Amino acid sequence: MYWLIATASFALWFALWWAVTALQLVDPLFLPAPAAVLHRCGDWLRNGNLLEDAGISSYRVLAGFLLSAVMALPLGLAIGAYQPVRAFCEPLLEFARYLPAVAFVPMVLLWAGIGETSKIMVIWIGTFFQLVIMLSEDVARVPMPQIEAARTLGASGGEIVIRVLLRSALPAMFDTLRITLGWAWTYLVVAELVAANSGLGYAILKAQRFLQTDRIFVGIIVIGLIGLGSDQVLRWIHRRLFPWAGVRS
Amino acid sequence: MTDKLTVRALSKRFVTEAGAYDALSGVSFTVTAGEFVAVVGASGCGKSTLLRIVAGLERPSGGEVLVDERPVEGPDRDRAMVFQDYNLYPWLTVRENIRFILGLRSTRRDADRAAARGAEERSELLLELMGLTRVRDARPHELSGGMRQRVAIARALLGKPDLLLMDEPFGALDAQTREVMHDLILHVAALEQRTIVFVTHDVEEAVYLADRVIVLAPGPGRIDSVWRIDLPPALERNQNLKLSHAFLSIEGDILSRIRATSGLQSDLTALQRLTAKA
Numbered sequence: 424m425y426w427l428i429a430t431a432s433f434a435l436w437f438a439l440w441w442a443v444t445a446l447q448l449v450d451p452l453f454l455p456a457p458a459a460v461l462h463r464c465g466d467w468l469r470n471g472n473l474l475e476d477a478g479i480s481s482y483r484v485l486a487g488f489l490l491s492a493v494m495a496l497p498l499g500l501a502i503g504a505y506q507p508v509r510a511f512c513e514p515l516l517e518f519a520r521y522l523p524a525v526a527f528v529p530m531v532l533l534w535a536g537i538g539e540t541s542k543i544m545v546i547w548i549g550t551f552f553q554l555v556i557m558l559s560e561d562v563a564r565v566p567m568p569q570i571e572a573a574r575t576l577g578a579s580g581g582e583i584v585i586r587v588l589l590r591s592a593l594p595a596m597f598d599t600l601r602i603t604l605g606w607a608w609t610y611l612v613v614a615e616l617v618a619a620n621s622g623l624g625y626a627i628l629k630a631q632r633f634l635q636t637d638r639i640f641v642g643i644i645v646i647g648l649i650g651l652g653s654d655q656v657l658r659w660i661h662r663r664l665f666p667w668a669g670v671r672s
Numbered sequence: 673m674t675d676k677l678t679v680r681a682l683s684k685r686f687v688t689e690a691g692a693y694d695a696l697s698g699v700s701f702t703v704t705a706g707e708f709v710a711v712v713g714a715s716g717c718g719k720s721t722l723l724r725i726v727a728g729l730e731r732p733s734g735g736e737v738l739v740d741e742r743p744v745e746g747p748d749r750d751r752a753m754v755f756q757d758y759n760l761y762p763w764l765t766v767r768e769n770i771r772f773i774l775g776l777r778s779t780r781r782d783a784d785r786a787a788a789r790g791a792e793e794r795s796e797l798l799l800e801l802m803g804l805t806r807v808r809d810a811r812p813h814e815l816s817g818g819m820r821q822r823v824a825i826a827r828a829l830l831g832k833p834d835l836l837l838m839d840e841p842f843g844a845l846d847a848q849t850r851e852v853m854h855d856l857i858l859h860v861a862a863l864e865q866r867t868i869v870f871v872t873h874d875v876e877e878a879v880y881l882a883d884r885v886i887v888l889a890p891g892p893g894r895i896d897s898v899w900r901i902d903l904p905p906a907l908e909r910n911q912n913l914k915l916s917h918a919f920l921s922i923e924g925d926i927l928s929r930i931r932a933t934s935g936l937q938s939d940l941t942a943l944q945r946l947t948a949k950a
Contacts, residue, residue: 572759576831577728577749577778586775590763667762667811 455637460644463637472621477645480611480622483539487546487614488607492600495554501556501563503592504584512555520552525613537618547615549610554603561595562588594661594668601657606651675741676867677703677726677835682894683734684721694892695721701886701895703835703869708861708906709888710870710878712926714934718893719871723839726869739834749773752828758820760812760827767808767811770826771795774837776865779831791830798826803861819847825857829864838870842877851911854880862906875930879903879923880914887926890934896933898927 437457444456451459467473501508501633527548535541565588573587615624623642630638661668684696695718703709711719724730726737728747737744739751759767773779774791799805802822812820821841828836841857842850858881861868872878878885882901889896899922903909913919 489744568755568757568759569761571729572755574747575749575751575753576773578776579778582776667813
């Protein structure tokens with residue numbers, strides 16, 4: 424039922440898009456027709472670098488995101504578990520997460536040069552601070568009774584952090600990572616502002632210069648499809664790993 | 673008989689934005705080893721607070737709690753607690769929940785290899801005793817409330833606690849399941865020789881299970897009266913007992929004490945005034 428409605432929703436928007444362009448209600452410069460976009464997509468594929476662009480962009484997003492995740496998980500757990508750590512880190516993080524990633528582009532160029540590192544760093548800046556805060560909230564939301572039960576069974580503070588807080592928050596943390604992976608993709612175009620000569624974001628920026636709106640659409644749709652696909656895969660993994668999650672015990 | 677638990681001049685004051693109130697004031701009693709004591713009282717009498725202080729989850733404002741003559745500093749597994757909402761770990765199976773303490777340092781430290789093996793065997797025995805063998809690999813969310821509470825009781829018993837603290841453990845169960853759990857807990861108490869402090873608002877339950885019933889009065893929480901239950905020993909009690917004259921008479925006496933201390937009569941006069949006006 425869910426899938427039926429989801430497919431219908433996609434079909435509806437596509438039909439609307441097709442109708443608007445077929446009836447020539449809008450200048451194709453603003454909204455290219457599906458056929459034009461499809462044609463451009465085939466062209467991009469044949470000339471051999473759509474898959475390469477998607478590949479390199481996926482690599483940058485994943486590398487930046489995984490770096491964020493690996494650093495944010497222990498920090499988020501510590502902040503969620505220990506009040507002094509929260510007091511030390513939280514104001515800094517709240518400050519840092521309002522810093523616009525795009526403003527860091529010149530600095531990142533200085534710090535990391537024009538290689539892959541700089542693109543990964545932009546995505547890291549865009550996701551890390553948000554991720555730490557959201558993960559620490561997941562830990563802070565672990566029900567107090569679960570902690571108290573462990574205490575009356577003789578668990579030490581460290582054991583409660585690992586065996587109760589982390590284990591209990593894990594499904595929520597996994598969901599947080601899934602949502603943040605989507606944000607990482609939204610920073611791709613910013614990341615590929617930095618001296619890139621390949622990638623979907625770079626292609627979109629270049630197409631913008633030549634007003635190739637159909638090409639911009641291909642880039643956007645491919646990013647959307649990759650996001651939709653990875654999201655579904657992560658949801659499936661979540662269901663397999665945490666069959667009890669979403670059910671109160 | 674030796675005193676397992678000593679509660680002396682215990683008081684607890686909660687300070688909130690609305691002001692301070694005394695949840696407990698000057699509560700003293702002792703529980704001897706192997707005794708089953710039930711604490712009953714009107715809502716707000718501080719019976720759960722009392723249990724949480726004994727568990728070490730709350731600090732008293734005054735007075736002290738001694739277990740085997742040693743003061744209670746904080747929670748530990750010698751005072752395992754069974755909660756109304758079970759508080760099982762949803763990510764662990766039934767068997768893993770029961771064996772939770774086996775992974776803890778406090779268990780591993782004082783247990784040599786023989787003791788560890790003993791605990792392994794004991795966890796299997798508890799699974800059997802609680803009738804959980806069939807669902808050992810299920811997760812809590814797949815179980816009924818009664819089954820979940822069996823898991824929680826087995827989990828608390830595995831560490832052979834000096835005191836088993838039970839905070840309205842059957843309050844969320846339906847009447848039939850409660851009766852089954854009553855007989856189960858009586859058998860467990862008799863077989864395991866545990867000292868049990870059992871908090872409930874259900875007087876029938878308290879009289880059926882306990883050797884002694886402590887009635888707390890609210891505002892501030894204090895001991896109103898203590899009742900020795902002279903009924904047959906645990907293993908000879910059964911549901912028919914609840915219809916006997918001795919049972920009903922002591923149940924009635926305790927209920928009237930609770931009614932006398934709950935301050936609910938004033939509601940009736942207020943209601944009469946209200947209806948008189950209308």
